[in-house]
């Protein structure tokens with residue numbers, strides 16, 4: 001995965017082979033993935049990543065970081081740890097982001113989501129239901145292969161405040177009959193609000209760098225990728241510069257395209273077209289999956305499929 005050489009990350013997980021998407025106006029596409037996807041619960045994924053890092057020589061120490069200060073020679077954490085470089089991978093409420101001067105998360109670039117686990121008959125098929133109300137919003141069912149599924153609902157925060165009660169009610173409305181537990185909620189800082197990821201000897205990765213796909217809310221791929229790029233950049237003479245360049249190389253074009261798509265999909269009707277295009281054109285479906293889950297970009301084929309979806313024969 002991502003060239004990390006940690007093959008056991010998905011071990012024992014049944015691959016998800018199919019994706020069904022229902023658009024805000026009820027257009028539907030159901031197709032097999034070109035490559036399998038995996039739904040691995042976070043406690044399992046995180047544990048495996050930690051074991052792999054330790055096997056490679058990393059030392060795990062747990063503490064809640066409260067302050068991060070740069071000096072002329074390094075970075076001081078909580079007044080008692082001195083590091084040459086710090087990678088802030090401390091999530092959506094990042095202390096490191098605030099303290100290194102990267103600023104907060106800009107308005108209009110945050111989503112809120114809730115998710116839990118529920119029994120399901122689905123074995124290897126993911127479902128996304130895009131919501132017409134409270135757009136941009138969608139509900140999902142991602143089976144994990146043991147008879148249960150990761151089930152949730154999220155929406156981009158606009159003017160109206162979004163509460164946990166509202167998210168829960170909207171989840172139940174879109175997915176009647178499913179009662180996921182325990183229902184946990186969190187903020188998602190979306191990538192159009194990303195800050196400069198490198199500040200001297202402090203680098204930001206994952207959610208701390210607002211690396212969440214604005215179209216799908218997916219952030220694990222970016223978090224693992226940016227974390228590994230930050231780790232490699234930390235070994236260079238100019239970590240911030242090396243990190244910025246590496247991120248630009250791996251994700252720059254993709255992030256520019258998802259920024260544009262996020263603006264174009266502030267209204268829900270382009271999603272109806274996208275789902276229609278994916279239904280009628282296998283390669284358009286594959287492209288959209290890569291844009292939503294990986295580092296895919298817009299291309300002529302996808303634009304052609306959109307144009308055909310505007311005027312279906």
Ligand SMILES: Cc1cc2nc3c(=O)[nH]c(=O)nc-3n(C[C@H](O)[C@H](O)[C@H](O)COP(=O)(O)OP(=O)(O)OC[C@H]3O[C@@H](n4cnc5c(N)ncnc54)[C@H](O)[C@@H]3O)c2cc1C
Pocket residue numbers: 063064065066089090091092093094095113114115152184185186187188205206207208211212217218219220221223
């Ligand atoms: C409901 C919901 C469902 C989602 N579903 C998916 C999905 O299906 N697929 C997907 O790709 N993405 C999903 N995402 C997004 C994904 O969870 C995040 O993008 C991803 O977790 C980012 O990883 P991270 O390591 O940057 O941050 P986190 O996973 O948030 O990890 C941050 C870590 O830093 C620690 N930390 C925080 N503050 C401090 C501090 N001061 N000191 C020390 N440690 C600290 C935290 O305890 C935590 O361990 C979902 C998000 C939500 C809210």
